Amino acid sequence: MTTSIGKRELDDAGRALLNRSTRGRQDFEDLVVVPVFAVIVALILGALIMFATGVDLPTIGKSFVALAKGSVGSLSAVSETLTAAIPLVLAGLGLGLGFRAGLFNIGAEGQLLLGGTAAVVFSFTFDGLPFALLMPLSLLAGAVVGGLYASIAGILKATTGAHEVISTIMLNLISFQLLNYLLRQPFIQKEGRSDPISKSVPDAGQLPRLLDWIDPNLRVHAGLFLMLGAVALVWWLLFRSKIGFAFRASGENPDAARYAGIKSGLVIVAAMGTAGALAGLAGAAQVLGVLDRASPGFSAGIGFDAIALALLGRSHPVGILFAGLLFGGLEAGGRQMQVDAGVSIDLIAIIQALIIVFIAAPLLVRAIFPWGFRKSDNASGGSQ
Amino acid sequence: MTSFTRHFLRGIAASALMLTTVTAASAFTACQVTDTGGIDDNSFNQTAWKGVLDAQEKLGVEGRYLESQAESDYEANVNSLLGGQCDVIFTIGFLLGDATANAAKANPDQKFSIVDFAYDPTIPNVLGQVYATDQAAFLAGYLSAGMSKTGIVGTFGGINIPPVTIFMDGFSAGVDYYNEQKGTTVQVLGWNAESREGLFTNNFDSLDDGRAFAQNLYDEGADIVLPVAGPVGLGSAALADELGTEALKIVGVDADLYLTDPAKKHVYLTSIMKRMDSTVYQVTETTMKGEFEGGLIVGTLENEGVGLAPYHDMEDMIPADLKAEVEAIKQGIIDGSIKVGG
Incomplete structure (x- = not known):
């Protein structure tokens, strides 16, 4: 959580002046050096935690080898890393965009669930359409529903001032139960099952797997291009388009943005809607590319991991892409770690959490690695 | 051997005792993918895992497991045990039915055994374990x-x-x-x-x-x-x-x-x-002997596959x-x- 809302308004102008001269170096440190060191510290602490819980040194070594092997060590490892990264990056882009606009959207999980469900339902309802139509339209259905669901929180904030943190958390809870309900409806529920599970996505609705001609177990799918396209699109939207400027201006300083004639209500709804559409797209990519169907909790916490990811990527599309690849690698590698070294996959969650803690506390990272940073010559050194 | 560490930590005395009896890694490996309950659920997954542990103790096989954190892990977890490192893969639970069937069809040489799922028609390299x-x-x-x-x-x-x-x-x-x-x-x-x-x-x-x-x-x-x-x-x-x-x-x-x-x-x-422990153990044993056959085994009161505890x-x-x-x-x-x- 950056200090983007309250404190900024006060010291923003003065700090911007001070920072101007050191901008390049400062950005580099914040965007690259802090995250890299945060990952290193987290891995070291992870090793210490393993040691403290009685894992012997050779096993710790073995588990880090497995982590590397399972994330980048083979074609199937890379495929798994990318597969895990796709929904994370898509949802993370949405959240990063929201953060840029000063909106702390906790609702990606719910938007992702409903978006994914919409994509599944669309795909089997319009079974019979050719691939060239069905697959893109199913993705679109996911994006639209995710966007609409998120805009509820946007509209509530724009019209009544209801805080988006609260409303998106509540919308998450509603979406979990709504999904449970929907999955029991006869037109959605899989035939012959009494548990909440949807019908399968028809072949023409699926995101095709890219490497199954090499080995049918390679799961990486065409969502990869969707992810890369979304990174480019969000970058363009944020830094090259008029609406993106409005997003960023409102996020940096809402009052100044209002004086400049930017309609804050509209910006809030548009930013929430776009963020939700990206989360919905993440859900759609996950069901159409990996899961083939919707079941309770198919989001598997992606929407929450994506918050961490957007923070780690400093809300910058390229940063989010790399953060997503890192998290995808940790997930795929964590699995290998459990298989090879018998170390609990829970440890991966701890390492991820530690990374975020250090990202959120850049002063701490700077204190641990003083030689990695230029001495800060003004008070703003750690306020980012 | 490695997975014992975790059991030991969780204070499961039975496993801890066995820690001392397991020696060198052996040629035969039995692997298990749990459902989201986790390996130490005191119940479903743990009972099935006990079958592998028993086989580890008595038959000297090596056991490995992978816990599923979420439903989306099932296929990924089954996949990461492929590649010849496991002689038999146990998938624990009805919800792994689709993931197991897909993996079994894509990898006809890999032997699978699933708890709680009966395929109709049966898959030649999958042995279902169901219980009355x-x-x-x-x-x-x-x-x-x-x-x-x-x-x-x-x-x-x-x-x-x-x-x-x-x-x-x-x-x-x-x-x-x-x-x-x-x-x-x-x-x-x-x-x-x-x-x-x-x-x-x-x-x-x-x-x-x-x-x-x-x-x-x-x-x-x-x-x-x-x-x-x-x-x-x-x-x-x-x-x-x-x-x-x-x-x-x-x-x-x-x-x-x-x-x-x-x-x-x-x-x-x-x-x-x-008694998933008993059927998992049996399947491990028959697979070791090279007598694995796809199909179905049913645990009943009569064959003590199910029963009432003391x-x-x-x-x-x-x-x-x-x-x-x-x-x-x-x-x-x-x-x-x-x-x-x-």
């Missing part, structure tokens, strides 16, 4: 009906899927049978065998839900509750521990929970055991007549004179 759990649950239902002071017993499940509801079916059939025999009107809350509707937590991991659902049933008058949801039931046991066993008793599932949940062992009236501390509280009746019904089910399924 309703037979043992019938006994537990009869026993509970006889032990209930309020005349109300309760049950709830994890997810409304056949391997869960078969417990509830058998349990309520057992209660009905008791009513029929004794002319009583003991009620079952939480499951309606006709409408196939009942109480479900919709997960296999929330201990809080286990507590809340048991509380609701208790508030409605139930003094014996059967939670059929793996580790969720541990939450119910915690409630029974607080209320006292006079007010609320728990019927365990899968393993003998008196043994696997030693901290709360006094709350268990008995457990409906589904009463342990409750031994003295249960009237001798009731115990004798339960034993007689068991024989009746085995020889076919008592029908469990409707």
Whole structure:
């Protein structure tokens, strides 16, 4: 959580002046050096935690080898890393965009669930359409529903001032139960099952797997291009388009943005809607590319991991892409770690959490690695 | 050998003892993919894993496992055990049915064995392990009906899927049978065998839900509750521990929970055991001998694939007549004179 809302308004102008001269170096440190060191510290602490819980040194070594092997060590490892990264990056882009606009959207999980469900339902309802139509339209259905669901929180904030943190958390809870309900409806529920599970996505609705001609177990799918396209699109939207400027201006300083004639209500709804559409797209990519169907909790916490990811990527599309690849690698590698070294996959969650803690506390990272940073010559050194 | 570390940490004494007996890694590897309950759920996954551990001890095989954190992990986890490192892969649970079938069809040389799923038609490289759990649950239902002071017993499940509801079916059939025999009107809350509707937590991991659902049933008058949801039931046991066993008793599932949940062992009236450890062990053994065959094995009261756990501390509280009746019904089910399924 950056200090983007309250404190900024006060010291923003003065700090911007001070920072101007050191901008390049400062950005580099914040965007690259802090995250890299945060990952290193987290891995070291992870090793210490393993040691403290009685894992012997050779096993710790073995588990880090497995982590590397399972994330980048083979074609199937890379495929798994990318597969895990796709929904994370898509949802993370949405959240990063929201953060840029000063909106702390906790609702990606719910938007992702409903978006994914919409994509599944669309795909089997319009079974019979050719691939060239069905697959893109199913993705679109996911994006639209995710966007609409998120805009509820946007509209509530724009019209009544209801805080988006609260409303998106509540919308998450509603979406979990709504999904449970929907999955029991006869037109959605899989035939012959009494548990909440949807019908399968028809072949023409699926995101095709890219490497199954090499080995049918390679799961990486065409969502990869969707992810890369979304990174480019969000970058363009944020830094090259008029609406993106409005997003960023409102996020940096809402009052100044209002004086400049930017309609804050509209910006809030548009930013929430776009963020939700990206989360919905993440859900759609996950069901159409990996899961083939919707079941309770198919989001598997992606929407929450994506918050961490957007923070780690400093809300910058390229940063989010790399953060997503890192998290995808940790997930795929964590699995290998459990298989090879018998170390609990829970440890991966701890390492991820530690990374975020250090990202959120850049002063701490700077204190641990003083030689990695230029001495800060003004008070703003750690306020980012 | 490695997975022991974790068990040891979690304080599971049985595994810890075995730590010393396992020596060098061997040529044969048995792997297991759990469902979201986790390997240390004191119940479903742990019982199946015990089969691998037993094989590790007695047959000298190597065991590995992968825990599924979420449903989206099933396929990924099965995939990461492919590539020839496992001689047989056990997938634990009905929900892994699709992932197992896909992996088995894509990898016809890899041997799989799934607990709780019967493929129709069968897949040549998959051996399904299913259980006539309703037979043992019938006994537990009869026993509970006889032990209930309020005349109300309760049950709830994890997810409304056949391997869960078969417990509830058998349990309520057992209660009905008791009513029929004794002319009583003991009620079952939480499951309606006709409408196939009942109480479900919709997960296999929330201990809080286990507590809340048991509380609701208790508030409605139930003094014996059967939670059929793996580790969720541990939450119910915690409630029974607080209320006292006079007010609320728990019927365990899968393993003998008196043994696997030693901290709360006094709350268990008995457990409906589904001897996955024994079938997993058998499958490991036959695979080692090169006699693996796809198809189906069914655990019953007769072949001791299912059964009722000993009463342990409750031994003295249960009237001798009731115990004798339960034993007689068991024989009746085995020889076919008592029908469990409707």
